[in-house]
Amino acid sequence: MTTAGTTTTAGTTTTGTAARTEEAASLSPALARQRYREGHVEPTSGRAAGFTQANLVVLPKDWAFDMLLFAQRNPQPVPLLDVTDPGATSTALAPDADLRTDLPRYRVWEGGELVDEPADVTALWRDDLVAFLIGCSFSFERALIDAGVPVRNIEQGRNVSMYSTNVQCRSAGRLSGPLVVSMRPIPASQVVTAVQVTARMPQVHGAPVHVGSPESLGVPDLRSPDFGEPVEMHEGDVPVFWACGVTPQAALMASRPPFAITHAPGHMFITDVPDAAYRQP
Amino acid sequence: MTTAGTTTTAGTTTTGTAARTEEAASLSPALARQRYREGHVEPTSGRAAGFTQANLVVLPKDWAFDMLLFAQRNPQPVPLLDVTDPGATSTALAPDADLRTDLPRYRVWEGGELVDEPADVTALWRDDLVAFLIGCSFSFERALIDAGVPVRNIEQGRNVSMYSTNVQCRSAGRLSGPLVVSMRPIPASQVVTAVQVTARMPQVHGAPVHVGSPESLGVPDLRSPDFGEPVEMHEGDVPVFWACGVTPQAALMASRPPFAITHAPGHMFITDVPDAAYRQP
Numbered sequence: 001m002t003t004a005g006t007t008t009t010a011g012t013t014t015t016g017t018a019a020r021t022e023e024a025a026s027l028s029p030a031l032a033r034q035r036y037r038e039g040h041v042e043p044t045s046g047r048a049a050g051f052t053q054a055n056l057v058v059l060p061k062d063w064a065f066d067m068l069l070f071a072q073r074n075p076q077p078v079p080l081l082d083v084t085d086p087g088a089t090s091t092a093l094a095p096d097a098d099l100r101t102d103l104p105r106y107r108v109w110e111g112g113e114l115v116d117e118p119a120d121v122t123a124l125w126r127d128d129l130v131a132f133l134i135g136c137s138f139s140f141e142r143a144l145i146d147a148g149v150p151v152r153n154i155e156q157g158r159n160v161s162m163y164s165t166n167v168q169c170r171s172a173g174r175l176s177g178p179l180v181v182s183m184r185p186i187p188a189s190q191v192v193t194a195v196q197v198t199a200r201m202p203q204v205h206g207a208p209v210h211v212g213s214p215e216s217l218g219v220p221d222l223r224s225p226d227f228g229e230p231v232e233m234h235e236g237d238v239p240v241f242w243a244c245g246v247t248p249q250a251a252l253m254a255s256r257p258p259f260a261i262t263h264a265p266g267h268m269f270i271t272d273v274p275d276a277a278y279r280q281p
Numbered sequence: 282m283t284t285a286g287t288t289t290t291a292g293t294t295t296t297g298t299a300a301r302t303e304e305a306a307s308l309s310p311a312l313a314r315q316r317y318r319e320g321h322v323e324p325t326s327g328r329a330a331g332f333t334q335a336n337l338v339v340l341p342k343d344w345a346f347d348m349l350l351f352a353q354r355n356p357q358p359v360p361l362l363d364v365t366d367p368g369a370t371s372t373a374l375a376p377d378a379d380l381r382t383d384l385p386r387y388r389v390w391e392g393g394e395l396v397d398e399p400a401d402v403t404a405l406w407r408d409d410l411v412a413f414l415i416g417c418s419f420s421f422e423r424a425l426i427d428a429g430v431p432v433r434n435i436e437q438g439r440n441v442s443m444y445s446t447n448v449q450c451r452s453a454g455r456l457s458g459p460l461v462v463s464m465r466p467i468p469a470s471q472v473v474t475a476v477q478v479t480a481r482m483p484q485v486h487g488a489p490v491h492v493g494s495p496e497s498l499g500v501p502d503l504r505s506p507d508f509g510e511p512v513e514m515h516e517g518d519v520p521v522f523w524a525c526g527v528t529p530q531a532a533l534m535a536s537r538p539p540f541a542i543t544h545a546p547g548h549m550f551i552t553d554v555p556d557a558a559y560r561q562p
Contacts, residue, residue, distance in 0.1 A: 061346075064346060065342075065345060065346040065349065068346065068349045068350065068353065069349065069364055071353075072349065072352075072353075072361055072364050073363075073364070073373075080353055082354075083350055083353050083354070085453075085454070092451070170373070172366075173366070280561075
Protein backbone atom coordinates (compact mmCIF):
# COMPACT_ATOMS: atom_id res chain seq x y z
CA MET A 1 0.00 0.00 0.00
CA THR A 2 1.44 3.35 -1.02
CA THR A 3 0.00 6.17 1.08
CA ALA A 4 2.01 9.37 0.80
CA GLY A 5 4.59 10.59 -1.67
CA THR A 6 5.36 9.17 -5.09
CA THR A 7 7.50 6.15 -5.83
CA THR A 8 9.39 4.72 -8.75
CA THR A 9 10.19 1.05 -9.07
CA ALA A 10 13.67 1.75 -7.75
CA GLY A 11 12.15 3.63 -4.84
CA THR A 12 14.58 6.52 -5.19
CA THR A 13 12.04 9.33 -5.23
CA THR A 14 9.85 8.17 -2.37
CA THR A 15 9.09 10.86 0.17
CA GLY A 16 8.10 10.07 3.73
CA THR A 17 9.67 7.36 5.86
CA ALA A 18 6.46 5.43 6.49
CA ALA A 19 5.68 5.23 2.81
CA ARG A 20 9.23 4.18 2.03
CA THR A 21 9.14 1.43 4.65
CA GLU A 22 5.83 0.08 3.42
CA GLU A 23 6.94 0.24 -0.16
CA ALA A 24 10.22 -1.56 0.61
CA ALA A 25 8.35 -4.26 2.52
CA SER A 26 6.09 -4.87 -0.45
CA LEU A 27 8.83 -4.85 -3.09
CA SER A 28 9.26 -8.15 -4.90
CA PRO A 29 12.58 -9.92 -4.25
CA ALA A 30 13.65 -9.14 -7.85
CA LEU A 31 12.98 -5.40 -7.44
CA ALA A 32 14.67 -5.28 -4.04
CA ARG A 33 17.76 -6.92 -5.54
CA GLN A 34 17.65 -4.53 -8.49
CA ARG A 35 17.81 -1.58 -6.10
CA TYR A 36 20.89 -3.05 -4.41
CA ARG A 37 22.45 -3.83 -7.79
CA GLU A 38 21.99 -0.18 -8.72
CA GLY A 39 23.90 0.88 -5.62
CA HIS A 40 21.28 1.40 -2.91
CA VAL A 41 22.67 0.35 0.51
CA GLU A 42 20.45 -0.53 3.49
CA PRO A 43 19.92 -3.34 6.01
CA THR A 44 17.49 -5.88 4.53
CA SER A 45 15.43 -6.51 7.68
CA GLY A 46 11.76 -6.14 6.76
CA ARG A 47 12.46 -5.85 3.04
CA ALA A 48 10.55 -8.01 0.51
CA ALA A 49 8.43 -9.29 3.37
CA GLY A 50 7.50 -12.96 3.18
CA PHE A 51 10.61 -14.05 1.29
CA THR A 52 13.57 -15.89 2.80
CA GLN A 53 16.81 -14.01 3.36
CA ALA A 54 20.15 -15.79 3.46
CA ASN A 55 23.61 -15.35 4.95
CA LEU A 56 26.40 -15.47 2.37
CA VAL A 57 29.86 -17.03 2.74
CA VAL A 58 32.12 -17.26 -0.32
CA LEU A 59 35.36 -19.27 -0.25
CA PRO A 60 37.96 -20.62 -2.67
CA LYS A 61 37.29 -24.20 -3.77
CA ASP A 62 40.31 -25.32 -1.74
CA TRP A 63 38.40 -24.40 1.44
CA ALA A 64 34.92 -25.34 0.23
CA PHE A 65 35.09 -29.00 1.26
CA ASP A 66 35.95 -28.03 4.84
CA MET A 67 33.06 -25.55 4.91
CA LEU A 68 30.59 -28.02 3.41
CA LEU A 69 31.67 -30.64 5.94
CA PHE A 70 31.45 -28.12 8.79
CA ALA A 71 27.86 -27.41 7.72
CA GLN A 72 26.98 -31.10 7.42
CA ARG A 73 28.28 -31.68 10.95
CA ASN A 74 26.72 -28.57 12.49
CA PRO A 75 23.35 -28.21 10.77
CA GLN A 76 21.73 -26.06 13.47
CA PRO A 77 24.20 -23.14 13.26
CA VAL A 78 24.95 -23.74 9.54
CA PRO A 79 21.74 -24.74 7.72
CA LEU A 80 22.69 -24.72 4.04
CA LEU A 81 19.99 -23.53 1.65
CA ASP A 82 22.23 -23.78 -1.43
CA VAL A 83 25.87 -24.19 -2.46
CA THR A 84 27.02 -23.00 -5.89
CA ASP A 85 29.34 -24.55 -8.45
CA PRO A 86 32.86 -23.09 -8.40
CA GLY A 87 32.85 -19.77 -10.25
CA ALA A 88 29.07 -19.61 -10.61
CA THR A 89 27.45 -16.24 -9.90
CA SER A 90 23.85 -17.42 -9.42
CA THR A 91 21.95 -19.72 -7.09
CA ALA A 92 18.92 -21.97 -7.37
CA LEU A 93 17.30 -19.82 -4.66
CA ALA A 94 16.96 -16.91 -7.12
CA PRO A 95 18.05 -17.95 -10.62
CA ASP A 96 17.98 -14.40 -12.03
CA ALA A 97 20.05 -12.89 -9.24
CA ASP A 98 23.77 -12.09 -9.43
CA LEU A 99 25.55 -12.94 -6.18
CA ARG A 100 28.31 -10.40 -6.97
CA THR A 101 26.04 -7.35 -7.05
CA ASP A 102 22.64 -8.12 -5.54
CA LEU A 103 23.43 -7.81 -1.84
CA PRO A 104 23.43 -4.25 -0.48
CA ARG A 105 26.84 -4.62 1.16
CA TYR A 106 29.62 -7.21 1.40
CA ARG A 107 32.64 -7.85 3.57
CA VAL A 108 35.98 -8.91 2.08
CA TRP A 109 38.43 -10.89 4.22
CA GLU A 110 42.10 -11.71 3.68
CA GLY A 111 43.87 -14.05 6.07
CA GLY A 112 41.01 -13.62 8.54
CA GLU A 113 41.25 -9.81 8.51
CA LEU A 114 38.43 -7.54 7.29
CA VAL A 115 39.91 -5.49 4.42
CA ASP A 116 36.90 -3.88 2.70
CA GLU A 117 33.11 -3.43 2.80
CA PRO A 118 32.11 -2.81 -0.82
CA ALA A 119 28.60 -2.76 -2.32
CA ASP A 120 29.73 -4.84 -5.33
CA VAL A 121 32.29 -7.65 -5.55
CA THR A 122 32.29 -8.24 -9.31
CA ALA A 123 35.94 -7.25 -9.65
CA LEU A 124 36.93 -9.72 -6.90
CA TRP A 125 35.06 -12.74 -8.23
CA ARG A 126 37.17 -15.72 -9.33
CA ASP A 127 36.58 -19.00 -11.14
CA ASP A 128 37.38 -21.00 -8.02
CA LEU A 129 34.92 -19.30 -5.65
CA VAL A 130 32.11 -21.34 -4.08
CA ALA A 131 29.17 -19.52 -2.48
CA PHE A 132 27.29 -20.86 0.55
CA LEU A 133 23.76 -19.55 1.17
CA ILE A 134 22.83 -20.15 4.81
CA GLY A 135 19.44 -19.86 6.49
CA CYS A 136 18.76 -16.80 8.63
CA SER A 137 16.75 -16.24 11.79
CA PHE A 138 14.72 -13.44 10.14
CA SER A 139 12.50 -16.25 8.82
CA PHE A 140 11.68 -17.69 12.22
CA GLU A 141 11.25 -14.28 13.88
CA ARG A 142 8.39 -13.68 11.47
CA ALA A 143 6.93 -17.08 12.36
CA LEU A 144 7.17 -16.26 16.09
CA ILE A 145 5.34 -12.97 15.59
CA ASP A 146 2.68 -14.74 13.49
CA ALA A 147 2.20 -17.14 16.43
CA GLY A 148 1.76 -14.27 18.88
CA VAL A 149 5.19 -14.61 20.51
CA PRO A 150 6.82 -11.20 21.08
CA VAL A 151 10.28 -10.69 19.58
CA ARG A 152 11.90 -8.19 21.94
CA ASN A 153 14.79 -7.17 19.67
CA ILE A 154 12.30 -6.15 16.98
CA GLU A 155 10.05 -4.38 19.53
CA GLN A 156 13.10 -2.47 20.77
CA GLY A 157 14.48 -1.74 17.29
CA ARG A 158 17.78 -3.42 18.11
CA ASN A 159 19.98 -6.11 16.63
CA VAL A 160 19.58 -9.45 18.41
CA SER A 161 22.05 -10.31 21.23
CA MET A 162 24.61 -12.99 20.30
CA TYR A 163 27.10 -14.86 22.51
CA SER A 164 30.03 -17.22 22.08
CA THR A 165 29.42 -20.33 24.20
CA ASN A 166 31.43 -23.06 25.90
CA VAL A 167 29.93 -25.58 23.43
CA GLN A 168 32.37 -26.56 20.69
CA CYS A 169 31.13 -27.25 17.18
CA ARG A 170 32.18 -30.53 15.57
CA SER A 171 35.33 -29.51 13.70
CA ALA A 172 35.82 -30.18 9.97
CA GLY A 173 39.30 -30.07 8.46
CA ARG A 174 40.76 -26.64 9.19
CA LEU A 175 37.47 -25.27 10.54
CA SER A 176 36.62 -25.35 14.23
CA GLY A 177 35.19 -23.01 16.79
CA PRO A 178 32.57 -22.42 19.45
CA LEU A 179 28.84 -22.50 18.90
CA VAL A 180 27.57 -18.93 18.72
CA VAL A 181 23.98 -18.44 19.89
CA SER A 182 21.40 -15.70 19.56
CA MET A 183 19.22 -14.99 22.61
CA ARG A 184 15.62 -13.84 22.64
CA PRO A 185 13.74 -13.07 25.86
CA ILE A 186 10.50 -15.09 25.71
CA PRO A 187 7.60 -14.81 28.21
CA ALA A 188 7.68 -17.95 30.37
CA SER A 189 4.14 -18.84 29.31
CA GLN A 190 5.17 -18.81 25.63
CA VAL A 191 8.46 -20.73 25.73
CA VAL A 192 6.71 -23.91 24.62
CA THR A 193 5.10 -22.14 21.66
CA ALA A 194 8.47 -20.65 20.68
CA VAL A 195 10.03 -24.14 20.74
CA GLN A 196 7.21 -25.64 18.68
CA VAL A 197 7.13 -22.87 16.07
CA THR A 198 10.88 -22.80 15.45
CA ALA A 199 11.31 -26.59 15.61
CA ARG A 200 9.26 -26.72 12.43
CA MET A 201 11.89 -24.60 10.63
CA PRO A 202 15.14 -26.61 10.75
CA GLN A 203 16.53 -24.89 7.65
CA VAL A 204 16.55 -21.54 9.45
CA HIS A 205 18.25 -22.78 12.67
CA GLY A 206 15.26 -24.75 14.00
CA ALA A 207 14.44 -25.29 17.66
CA PRO A 208 16.36 -23.53 20.44
CA VAL A 209 19.51 -25.25 21.69
CA HIS A 210 19.13 -24.07 25.30
CA VAL A 211 16.41 -22.54 27.52
CA GLY A 212 17.31 -20.52 30.62
CA SER A 213 20.54 -20.82 32.64
CA PRO A 214 22.94 -18.72 30.54
CA GLU A 215 25.80 -19.55 32.93
CA SER A 216 25.71 -23.23 31.96
CA LEU A 217 26.35 -22.15 28.34
CA GLY A 218 29.35 -20.14 29.53
CA VAL A 219 27.55 -16.80 29.18
CA PRO A 220 28.34 -14.82 32.37
CA ASP A 221 26.31 -11.65 31.65
CA LEU A 222 23.43 -11.35 29.19
CA ARG A 223 23.87 -7.56 29.18
CA SER A 224 27.26 -7.89 27.47
CA PRO A 225 26.71 -9.75 24.20
CA ASP A 226 29.73 -10.72 22.09
CA PHE A 227 27.91 -9.62 18.91
CA GLY A 228 24.83 -7.47 18.27
CA GLU A 229 23.21 -5.34 20.95
CA PRO A 230 21.85 -5.83 24.48
CA VAL A 231 18.10 -6.48 24.48
CA GLU A 232 15.94 -5.65 27.53
CA MET A 233 14.22 -8.56 29.28
CA HIS A 234 10.68 -7.95 30.53
CA GLU A 235 9.45 -9.21 33.91
CA GLY A 236 8.73 -12.94 33.52
CA ASP A 237 10.86 -13.37 30.39
CA VAL A 238 13.16 -16.39 30.09
CA PRO A 239 16.32 -16.21 27.95
CA VAL A 240 15.99 -18.67 25.05
CA PHE A 241 19.02 -19.48 22.91
CA TRP A 242 19.12 -20.47 19.25
CA ALA A 243 22.10 -21.62 17.15
CA CYS A 244 23.29 -18.58 15.23
CA GLY A 245 24.52 -17.96 11.69
CA VAL A 246 27.52 -16.07 13.05
CA THR A 247 28.98 -19.48 14.00
CA PRO A 248 30.44 -20.28 10.56
CA GLN A 249 31.87 -16.77 10.18
CA ALA A 250 33.51 -17.08 13.60
CA ALA A 251 35.04 -20.44 12.63
CA LEU A 252 36.14 -19.05 9.31
CA MET A 253 37.77 -15.97 10.70
CA ALA A 254 39.55 -17.99 13.40
CA SER A 255 41.02 -20.34 10.80
CA ARG A 256 42.10 -17.50 8.49
CA PRO A 257 41.52 -18.65 4.91
CA PRO A 258 43.55 -16.55 2.45
CA PHE A 259 40.41 -15.05 0.92
CA ALA A 260 36.70 -14.90 1.72
CA ILE A 261 33.67 -12.77 0.99
CA THR A 262 30.60 -12.58 3.24
CA HIS A 263 27.51 -10.39 3.45
CA ALA A 264 27.88 -7.40 5.76
CA PRO A 265 25.92 -7.95 9.01
CA GLY A 266 22.22 -7.34 8.44
CA HIS A 267 22.74 -6.86 4.69
CA MET A 268 21.47 -10.24 3.54
CA PHE A 269 20.74 -11.92 0.22
CA ILE A 270 17.01 -11.78 -0.57
CA THR A 271 15.90 -15.00 -2.26
CA ASP A 272 12.83 -15.80 -4.36
CA VAL A 273 11.82 -18.54 -1.88
CA PRO A 274 8.74 -17.80 0.26
CA ASP A 275 9.33 -18.16 4.02
CA ALA A 276 6.55 -20.73 4.02
CA ALA A 277 8.72 -23.09 1.97
CA TYR A 278 10.90 -23.61 5.04
CA ARG A 279 8.03 -24.18 7.45
CA GLN A 280 7.22 -27.84 7.97
CA PRO A 281 3.54 -28.70 8.32
CA MET B 282 14.70 -63.45 24.21
CA THR B 283 16.65 -66.70 23.82
CA THR B 284 14.32 -69.68 23.53
CA ALA B 285 16.07 -72.76 22.14
CA GLY B 286 19.70 -73.64 21.73
CA THR B 287 22.66 -72.07 23.41
CA THR B 288 24.34 -68.87 22.32
CA THR B 289 27.65 -67.19 22.76
CA THR B 290 28.08 -63.47 22.47
CA ALA B 291 29.27 -63.99 18.89
CA GLY B 292 26.20 -66.10 18.21
CA THR B 293 28.22 -68.81 16.48
CA THR B 294 26.88 -71.82 18.36
CA THR B 295 23.18 -70.98 18.22
CA THR B 296 21.03 -73.85 17.02
CA GLY B 297 17.61 -73.41 15.42
CA THR B 298 16.69 -70.75 12.86
CA ALA B 299 13.94 -69.12 14.93
CA ALA B 300 16.21 -68.79 17.91
CA ARG B 301 18.97 -67.44 15.72
CA THR B 302 16.66 -64.84 14.14
CA GLU B 303 15.31 -63.68 17.48
CA GLU B 304 18.76 -63.59 18.95
CA ALA B 305 20.12 -61.60 15.97
CA ALA B 306 17.24 -59.11 16.23
CA SER B 307 17.98 -58.55 19.89
CA LEU B 308 21.76 -58.25 19.51
CA SER B 309 23.14 -54.88 20.45
CA PRO B 310 24.65 -52.90 17.57
CA ALA B 311 28.12 -53.46 19.06
CA LEU B 312 27.67 -57.23 19.20
CA ALA B 313 26.20 -57.39 15.69
CA ARG B 314 29.20 -55.47 14.35
CA GLN B 315 31.56 -57.72 16.31
CA ARG B 316 30.08 -60.76 14.54
CA TYR B 317 30.69 -59.15 11.16
CA ARG B 318 34.19 -58.10 12.18
CA GLU B 319 34.90 -61.74 13.04
CA GLY B 320 33.85 -62.78 9.53
CA HIS B 321 30.13 -63.58 9.73
CA VAL B 322 28.36 -62.58 6.49
CA GLU B 323 24.59 -61.98 6.27
CA PRO B 324 22.13 -59.31 5.12
CA THR B 325 21.47 -56.91 7.98
CA SER B 326 17.70 -56.53 7.53
CA GLY B 327 16.06 -57.15 10.92
CA ARG B 328 19.37 -57.24 12.79
CA ALA B 329 19.88 -55.14 15.96
CA ALA B 330 16.24 -54.12 15.74
CA GLY B 331 15.49 -50.52 16.66
CA PHE B 332 18.86 -49.14 15.58
CA THR B 333 19.47 -47.14 12.41
CA GLN B 334 21.30 -48.81 9.53
CA ALA B 335 23.23 -46.79 6.98
CA ASN B 336 24.37 -47.03 3.38
CA LEU B 337 28.14 -46.61 2.94
CA VAL B 338 29.96 -44.81 0.11
CA VAL B 339 33.74 -44.31 0.38
CA LEU B 340 35.63 -42.07 -2.05
CA PRO B 341 39.05 -40.44 -2.39
CA LYS B 342 39.16 -36.88 -1.05
CA ASP B 343 39.50 -35.62 -4.63
CA TRP B 344 35.93 -36.79 -5.28
CA ALA B 345 34.51 -36.06 -1.83
CA PHE B 346 33.54 -32.44 -2.49
CA ASP B 347 31.46 -33.46 -5.51
CA MET B 348 29.73 -36.16 -3.44
CA LEU B 349 29.08 -33.83 -0.51
CA LEU B 350 27.66 -31.22 -2.88
CA PHE B 351 25.55 -33.86 -4.66
CA ALA B 352 24.09 -34.80 -1.27
CA GLN B 353 23.46 -31.17 -0.28
CA ARG B 354 21.59 -30.61 -3.53
CA ASN B 355 19.66 -33.88 -3.45
CA PRO B 356 18.80 -34.44 0.21
CA GLN B 357 15.87 -36.78 -0.40
CA PRO B 358 17.84 -39.50 -2.23
CA VAL B 359 21.12 -38.73 -0.37
CA PRO B 360 20.34 -37.92 3.28
CA LEU B 361 23.74 -37.73 4.96
CA LEU B 362 23.89 -39.02 8.52
CA ASP B 363 27.66 -38.51 8.83
CA VAL B 364 30.77 -37.79 6.76
CA THR B 365 34.22 -38.77 8.08
CA ASP B 366 37.52 -36.94 8.04
CA PRO B 367 39.90 -38.13 5.28
CA GLY B 368 41.56 -41.37 6.39
CA ALA B 369 39.39 -41.81 9.49
CA THR B 370 38.06 -45.30 10.15
CA SER B 371 35.29 -44.42 12.60
CA THR B 372 32.11 -42.35 12.59
CA ALA B 373 30.18 -40.33 15.17
CA LEU B 374 27.24 -42.69 14.55
CA ALA B 375 29.12 -45.51 16.32
CA PRO B 376 32.39 -44.27 17.80
CA ASP B 377 33.69 -47.76 18.66
CA ALA B 378 33.04 -49.23 15.21
CA ASP B 379 35.66 -49.73 12.50
CA LEU B 380 34.27 -48.87 9.07
CA ARG B 381 36.86 -51.16 7.40
CA THR B 382 35.68 -54.36 9.07
CA ASP B 383 32.27 -53.92 10.70
CA LEU B 384 30.00 -54.29 7.68
CA PRO B 385 29.25 -57.89 6.69
CA ARG B 386 30.18 -57.36 3.04
CA TYR B 387 31.59 -54.58 0.86
CA ARG B 388 31.85 -53.80 -2.83
CA VAL B 389 35.05 -52.43 -4.35
CA TRP B 390 34.86 -50.36 -7.55
CA GLU B 391 37.59 -49.25 -9.95
CA GLY B 392 36.74 -46.87 -12.78
CA GLY B 393 33.05 -47.59 -12.22
CA GLU B 394 33.50 -51.39 -12.50
CA LEU B 395 32.80 -53.80 -9.66
CA VAL B 396 36.08 -55.63 -8.99
CA ASP B 397 35.57 -57.39 -5.63
CA GLU B 398 33.08 -58.13 -2.83
CA PRO B 399 35.23 -58.68 0.27
CA ALA B 400 34.10 -58.94 3.91
CA ASP B 401 36.96 -56.67 5.07
CA VAL B 402 38.57 -53.67 3.35
CA THR B 403 41.37 -52.95 5.83
CA ALA B 404 44.07 -53.65 3.22
CA LEU B 405 42.43 -51.22 0.77
CA TRP B 406 41.99 -48.29 3.17
CA ARG B 407 43.97 -45.14 2.37
CA ASP B 408 44.72 -41.84 4.11
CA ASP B 409 42.70 -39.90 1.53
CA LEU B 410 39.44 -41.86 1.80
CA VAL B 411 36.27 -40.10 2.98
CA ALA B 412 33.29 -42.19 4.12
CA PHE B 413 29.67 -41.11 3.61
CA LEU B 414 27.02 -42.68 5.84
CA ILE B 415 23.61 -42.30 4.21
CA GLY B 416 20.14 -42.90 5.68
CA CYS B 417 18.32 -46.09 4.69
CA SER B 418 14.65 -46.90 4.15
CA PHE B 419 14.82 -49.77 6.67
CA SER B 420 14.16 -47.07 9.30
CA PHE B 421 10.94 -45.80 7.75
CA GLU B 422 9.65 -49.30 6.89
CA ARG B 423 9.67 -50.02 10.59
CA ALA B 424 7.80 -46.76 11.25
CA LEU B 425 5.18 -47.68 8.61
CA ILE B 426 4.62 -51.07 10.20
CA ASP B 427 4.37 -49.44 13.64
CA ALA B 428 1.65 -47.19 12.18
CA GLY B 429 -0.31 -50.15 10.81
CA VAL B 430 0.66 -49.61 7.16
CA PRO B 431 1.52 -52.91 5.44
CA VAL B 432 4.95 -53.12 3.77
CA ARG B 433 4.38 -55.57 0.92
CA ASN B 434 8.04 -56.30 0.18
CA ILE B 435 8.55 -57.43 3.78
CA GLU B 436 5.28 -59.42 3.76
CA GLN B 437 6.46 -61.14 0.57
CA GLY B 438 10.03 -61.68 1.76
CA ARG B 439 11.43 -59.78 -1.22
CA ASN B 440 13.77 -56.90 -1.84
CA VAL B 441 11.93 -53.64 -2.56
CA SER B 442 11.33 -52.69 -6.25
CA MET B 443 13.50 -49.80 -7.49
CA TYR B 444 13.30 -47.84 -10.74
CA SER B 445 15.36 -45.26 -12.61
CA THR B 446 13.14 -42.28 -13.43
CA ASN B 447 12.95 -39.46 -15.97
CA VAL B 448 13.67 -36.98 -13.13
CA GLN B 449 17.26 -35.75 -13.16
CA CYS B 450 19.06 -35.03 -9.90
CA ARG B 451 20.71 -31.64 -9.54
CA SER B 452 24.24 -32.35 -10.75
CA ALA B 453 27.34 -31.52 -8.67
CA GLY B 454 30.73 -31.31 -10.33
CA ARG B 455 31.39 -34.65 -12.02
CA LEU B 456 28.34 -36.32 -10.46
CA SER B 457 24.99 -36.44 -12.22
CA GLY B 458 22.29 -38.97 -12.88
CA PRO B 459 18.62 -39.81 -12.64
CA LEU B 460 16.63 -39.98 -9.45
CA VAL B 461 16.19 -43.64 -8.50
CA VAL B 462 13.01 -44.41 -6.55
CA SER B 463 11.79 -47.32 -4.49
CA MET B 464 8.12 -48.28 -4.83
CA ARG B 465 5.86 -49.68 -2.15
CA PRO B 466 2.24 -50.68 -2.85
CA ILE B 467 0.10 -48.91 -0.23
CA PRO B 468 -3.63 -49.47 0.33
CA ALA B 469 -5.46 -46.39 -1.01
CA SER B 470 -6.99 -45.74 2.39
CA GLN B 471 -3.53 -45.59 4.00
CA VAL B 472 -1.62 -43.43 1.50
CA VAL B 473 -2.13 -40.35 3.67
CA THR B 474 -0.81 -42.15 6.76
CA ALA B 475 2.23 -43.35 4.78
CA VAL B 476 2.95 -39.77 3.69
CA GLN B 477 2.58 -38.41 7.22
CA VAL B 478 4.71 -41.10 8.87
CA THR B 479 7.61 -40.88 6.44
CA ALA B 480 7.48 -37.06 6.14
CA ARG B 481 8.54 -36.99 9.78
CA MET B 482 11.77 -38.85 8.88
CA PRO B 483 13.63 -36.61 6.39
CA GLN B 484 17.02 -38.13 7.29
CA VAL B 485 15.92 -41.52 5.99
CA HIS B 486 14.47 -40.28 2.66
CA GLY B 487 11.39 -38.58 4.12
CA ALA B 488 8.04 -38.20 2.38
CA PRO B 489 7.29 -39.90 -0.94
CA VAL B 490 8.27 -38.01 -4.09
CA HIS B 491 5.36 -39.32 -6.19
CA VAL B 492 2.03 -41.10 -5.64
CA GLY B 493 0.39 -43.16 -8.41
CA SER B 494 0.93 -42.68 -12.18
CA PRO B 495 4.23 -44.54 -12.68
CA GLU B 496 4.23 -43.56 -16.38
CA SER B 497 4.64 -39.87 -15.55
CA LEU B 498 7.87 -40.80 -13.74
CA GLY B 499 9.06 -42.63 -16.84
CA VAL B 500 8.38 -46.07 -15.36
CA PRO B 501 6.61 -48.08 -18.08
CA ASP B 502 6.09 -51.37 -16.21
CA LEU B 503 6.11 -51.80 -12.43
CA ARG B 504 6.67 -55.54 -12.88
CA SER B 505 10.14 -54.92 -14.34
CA PRO B 506 12.12 -53.00 -11.73
CA ASP B 507 15.60 -51.75 -12.61
CA PHE B 508 16.92 -52.88 -9.21
CA GLY B 509 15.59 -55.23 -6.53
CA GLU B 510 12.64 -57.55 -7.12
CA PRO B 511 9.04 -57.25 -8.37
CA VAL B 512 6.56 -56.90 -5.50
CA GLU B 513 2.92 -57.99 -5.87
CA MET B 514 0.26 -55.27 -5.60
CA HIS B 515 -2.93 -56.17 -3.74
CA GLU B 516 -6.38 -55.10 -4.96
CA GLY B 517 -6.81 -51.41 -4.04
CA ASP B 518 -3.09 -50.75 -3.61
CA VAL B 519 -1.59 -47.55 -5.05
CA PRO B 520 2.10 -47.43 -6.06
CA VAL B 521 3.90 -44.92 -3.83
CA PHE B 522 7.45 -43.83 -4.71
CA TRP B 523 10.22 -42.72 -2.36
CA ALA B 524 13.65 -41.30 -3.24
CA CYS B 525 16.11 -44.18 -2.98
CA GLY B 526 19.63 -44.59 -1.64
CA VAL B 527 20.67 -46.30 -4.87
CA THR B 528 20.65 -42.83 -6.47
CA PRO B 529 24.16 -41.81 -5.31
CA GLN B 530 25.63 -45.18 -6.26
CA ALA B 531 24.09 -44.89 -9.73
CA ALA B 532 25.55 -41.38 -10.15
CA LEU B 533 28.89 -42.57 -8.85
CA MET B 534 29.13 -45.57 -11.11
CA ALA B 535 28.07 -43.51 -14.15
CA SER B 536 30.83 -40.97 -13.49
CA ARG B 537 33.50 -43.63 -12.90
CA PRO B 538 35.75 -42.41 -10.10
CA PRO B 539 39.07 -44.26 -10.11
CA PHE B 540 38.32 -45.95 -6.78
CA ALA B 541 35.33 -46.39 -4.50
CA ILE B 542 34.10 -48.72 -1.76
CA THR B 543 30.42 -49.21 -0.91
CA HIS B 544 28.43 -51.62 1.24
CA ALA B 545 27.14 -54.68 -0.64
CA PRO B 546 23.38 -54.38 -1.25
CA GLY B 547 21.46 -55.26 1.91
CA HIS B 548 24.68 -55.55 3.94
CA MET B 549 24.47 -52.24 5.75
CA PHE B 550 26.38 -50.49 8.51
CA ILE B 551 24.58 -50.87 11.87
CA THR B 552 24.89 -47.68 13.90
CA ASP B 553 24.44 -47.02 17.63
CA VAL B 554 21.69 -44.46 16.87
CA PRO B 555 18.13 -45.49 17.79
CA ASP B 556 15.64 -45.25 14.91
CA ALA B 557 13.63 -42.89 17.10
CA ALA B 558 16.41 -40.29 16.87
CA TYR B 559 15.46 -39.73 13.22
CA ARG B 560 11.70 -39.44 13.86
CA GLN B 561 10.55 -35.87 14.26
CA PRO B 562 7.82 -35.28 16.83
